[in-house]
Every structure is written in structure tokens, then in C-alpha cells.
Amino acid sequence: MNNTAYFPGCSLKAEASDYERSAAAVMEALGQPLEELERWTCCGTVYSLTDDDLMHQLASVRNLIRAQECGAEEIVTLCSMCFNTLKRSKVFIEQDAARLETVNAFMDEEPDYEGGIEVFHLLEILRDQVGFESIEGRVTRPLSGLRVAPYYGCTLLRPREIGIDEPDTPMILQDFIRTLWATPVEFAFQAECCGTYQIVDTPEMVLEKSHRILSSAMRAGAEVMVTSCPLCMHNLRLCYEELRSSLPEKRELSIVYWTQLAAIAFEVETGELPASMDKLLEGLPTSMELVR
């Protein structure tokens, strides 16, 4: 990953720190350690959807300038929301020379953004640059038989122009799960919204949306669910805690970041895992020899 700057975003330094720790360990194991962008700031969290207002693009553009300053050609993110916001802002600003000029003129304390910094999600880098084959080669603890539901949510896939896969029929997480020798479990709500920031003022609505996602995955037979968004993680785990006591059979679902699944298979630092995940792993073979 030469010339690639890693943009963490706020959550990765706080409640999603397990996501960052596991991702860092996985990339280290693949020989391509993450190099953090210097002086990064909040991306703005959500992409501004108004056409008449450039002000809300500035937070993203500042980070693109940070990347430009350190000679990076690409930004890679772990958080799906940061990925979406940075990439959409980049596309919007670069689409029209007048917009770029206005933004540059306004931010007179910054060097001009010249355009051309690419924004990627780490999953894309692994698929397109590192290659899933190299990941498979690094697996020391195959997750054979583990049934994993890929939960995409919204911001990795939509809009189509910036998404990392087909919005309605994504495959990247299933392919990634297979790379770790686990079994992907497809389910109806894998790309439906968890309720997102509405958790702030209408939590009951969010819990209902998250409930549909969790129960659909569990009915399909999932033992584990992976996500790449810290906000989806918050909502899904909150909902799961409520759901758990009312589960008819004592079926459990471990919700983890996709990088934590890879860290388990690589036997590197995983960050904190739910207790139910530890139980699942006890039942798995511990070395490659047992399988091959």
C-alpha cells in the first residue's frame, strides 16, 4: 500500500477501537501496515445532499488536502460512513472546476486541493490490490463451518457510483468470508438500513429496523454477523442485547467487525470479542493441519 494514507475517523479512536486494532494487526500480518494520515479531522460523518451549499464539503476536502500534503495518492478508510462521505465529497468537488475553485478560494489558510486523491475502503484494497488469494495463504486458523452473515448496511454500497460492489447483489463480504474458510449466510436484509443516526431521537424506530436485520440473519442460520460500520455495530449490538432475553431457543449471534474475523483466522490481535464468539471458537479446529 505505497502512498496510501489511512484515515481513521472519530469512532475508530473511541468505541470502535477494536475495529482499528484488528485491522492494524491484519494489515501488519499481510506486510502492508496501515500508515495513519497526519492531522486528520472529522470527515463530516454524513455527505451533504444540498446542491447550493459547498460549506458542508469543507471537512472532507481538508482531509484530502492532508493526504496531498504528505504525498499520498490514496486514502483508505475502515468506517463505512467516512468512506461514503469522503468519496462522495471528492467526486462532487472534482466534477466541476468552479466548485473546486470556490472551495480553494474560501479556505485561504490551506494549500489548494489539486484533485486526484483516490478514496478507498479497506475491503476494496484487499480485493483489488492485495488480492483475496494472498489473504487465504495467510490463514493459520481456518474458520471451517462457522456460519457468518455479511451485513453491508447502506454506505458501503450506495450510491452506485461510489459503492464498493453492486448495491442490490453485493458479493465482496461473502467472498471475503469464504477466503477465511467460513461459510457465508445470505439473508434478506443484508443491505437494508439499521436506522443509523436516528438512534439519537427515535431509538424505538432504530431498534425495530435493527431487529428485522438480526432476526432475518438468525433465521437464515447465522452464528456470526460481520459489519464494517461503527454506527451499525452500535445499533445492532444494542438491539441484540434487548432481543437476547426473548430468544425462544438459546441461540446466540456474535456481532463483530469483518477485520476481527480475519484477525481470528490469522491468529493476531483481534481486539475485544463478544463472549459468545469465544464459545463458538472453542468448537473450531485450531490449526491448518486439522483441516487439510
Next chain:
Amino acid sequence: MPSVTKLEHFAGFRERVELLSGENVFACYQCGMCTAGCSFADEMDMLPHQVIRQLQLNNWKVLESNAKWICASCLNCQTRCPKGVDLSKLMEAMRQIYLRQQLDQVEITQLSVDQIRCLPQIALVASFRKKTG
């Protein structure tokens, strides 16, 4: 819910929404695909395709619908619209008509310390971006 009375004599309402969003509401031919795929339609007092219809009719009363606050910009409608209408931008335009008049939907000062402590930053920042001016 903030009052909409200030907006009653809104001249050129549809043009304002189109300017804010950059979308052409007349591109919509009311097929209903947006409503069919909307994760939140069951929470709305007016369905997504009905919102666009009211915009076509230049009916400012559509501003009173709760749909714009329920919409979380998940973009299912945007990716599936056969006419390329981005409804998420129309919803944002209607939110902005409120928010630019300081008619906030979320009162930051009303949030409890516990809420602020337990909610992830991205939830708070996103909510403030979408629901406060």
C-alpha cells in the same frame, strides 16, 4: 414538531426545492419503486412517491409530512429509481427549508448526559447535521 406557519405563503416552493436539491421533480412518473423499497415507509405519514407527487403539484403542505425527518438517506430509492430521481436530495431540501430557519428537529440541550456518553460520535454528529441548522 416545529411549526410550519412561517412557511405558509411560500412563493415558488417547488423551484426552491429543485434549487436546493438539484433534482427535477417532473422526471418522476409515479411508478412507486421508491416506496416499495423504502425501509422506513411504514413510519411515514406520507409515502415516498406521494411526497414527490405533492412536490410536482407545488403543494407546500408536503412540508408538514414527517417523511423528511424519518428518511435516513439510505439511498435504496436512489439506486432503484428507473428515472434517476434522487429522492434523498428532495428530502434533504425539505429538511433544509426548516433548518435554515432555525426550526431544529433535535434539541441538543435536551439530550441527557447519559445519552451523550453512550451514543457514538458518528450518531451525534450525523443527527446534528441532519436535524439541526
